[in-house]
Amino acid sequence: MGSAVLEIEGLTRRFGSVLANERVGLRVGPGKVVGLLGHNGAGKTTLVSQIVGLLRPDSGSIRVAGVDAVARPAAARRCVALQAQAQAPLDGLTPRSAIEIAGRLRGMSRADARAAVRTLAEELDLHEWLDRRALPDGGGLSGGVRRLTAFAMAAVAPVPLVVLDEPTNDVDAARRRRLWGTVRRLGDEGAGVLLVTHNVVEAERVVDELVVLDHGKVVAAGSPERLRGTADHDLRLELSLRPDGPDPSDPSEHPARAPVPVPVPIARRVRAGRRVLLTLAAADAEAAVAWAAALRADGRVESYALVPTSLEDVYLAATGAATTERETSRA
Numbered sequence: 001m002g003s004a005v006l007e008i009e010g011l012t013r014r015f016g017s018v019l020a021n022e023r024v025g026l027r028v029g030p031g032k033v034v035g036l037l038g039h040n041g042a043g044k045t046t047l048v049s050q051i052v053g054l055l056r057p058d059s060g061s062i063r064v065a066g067v068d069a070v071a072r073p074a075a076a077r078r079c080v081a082l083q084a085q086a087q088a089p090l091d092g093l094t095p096r097s098a099i100e101i102a103g104r105l106r107g108m109s110r111a112d113a114r115a116a117v118r119t120l121a122e123e124l125d126l127h128e129w130l131d132r133r134a135l136p137d138g139g140g141l142s143g144g145v146r147r148l149t150a151f152a153m154a155a156v157a158p159v160p161l162v163v164l165d166e167p168t169n170d171v172d173a174a175r176r177r178r179l180w181g182t183v184r185r186l187g188d189e190g191a192g193v194l195l196v197t198h199n200v201v202e203a204e205r206v207v208d209e210l211v212v213l214d215h216g217k218v219v220a221a222g223s224p225e226r227l228r229g230t231a232d233h234d235l236r237l238e239l240s241l242r243p244d245g246p247d248p249s250d251p252s253e254h255p256a257r258a259p260v261p262v263p264v265p266i267a268r269r270v271r272a273g274r275r276v277l278l279t280l281a282a283a284d285a286e287a288a289v290a291w292a293a294a295l296r297a298d299g300r301v302e303s304y305a306l307v308p309t310s311l312e313d314v315y316l317a318a319t320g321a322a323t324t325e326r327e328t329s330r331a
């Protein structure tokens, strides 16, 4: 398994009466991309701030590449490249110079830093803006290009641990995909990556492991496959409820009309606002779709869709953002 590039145990940090991190444990191995997911205020930024020595924990330990980050924050910080959530101050610089300077500051030769800029510009499709100067008050470069530049500044030089705090905010869909590709490359080249994100659907494609924080505590951790807890051939049927309508499949919600039970076994049912997510076996898809089509024809749901299972419902369930039922009626 190799020794961890980030090892956190029993980490607790309080702000007054708020327990921002409560006995958090987390491990990032070399070459692994670990996603840290959580709602607004879950404690993600508090955790990152302690890893990079901006905040001292009340208790617990953090080791970065074997260095005790609580006792020796400056030494630990040298082993980490951070893309902070706040936009990096770039005013007066071009993306090319900002990325090259970030590489030089981490000990790269000028030639190596320039070569790394070329690689990143290619990977992230940054050529168009590479020599455009960032101006004060957000001028010159868009928020998305500034975010990509900050990402490239973190990714430019090899370090044991890369910490990315919401790296895709403001970034367009095509370049987000490119950015995830670079994150995967960093892992494949041996770095440990801690990826903080709200975007569970996109993160799922790139991470080796996930840690879900909820109100400061780790509520779920493991590989996407293990967390999904569903078989490869499972599918998800999503119902979009009418704005004023109850869930027609839920026996507990049928004030006016009788419920219509799903005609097939359901492995997991999650309700998130007006969406109902039902996990079922692929072999039962035809019967389930016929059932959903009838509900739609009857005006009892607005729409439905059959999609591959994802971590979204697991995440919603783990963080209490939805009501979940695990049904065990499967043969």
Ligand SMILES: Nc1ncnc2c1ncn2[C@@H]1O[C@H](COP(=O)(O)OP(=O)(O)OP(=O)(O)O)[C@@H](O)[C@H]1O
Pocket (backbone or CB within 6 Å): 015, 018, 019, 020, 038, 039, 040, 041, 042, 043, 044, 045, 046, 047
């Ligand atoms: N400096 C601070 N003083 C007081 N409370 C704080 C401070 N920093 C964070 N908190 C509180 O600690 C909790 C965790 O906040 P944190 O910023 O770590 O969450 P987050 O998961 O990063 O949220 P977001 O996704 O919105 O960035 C929140 O309740 C927040 O209000």
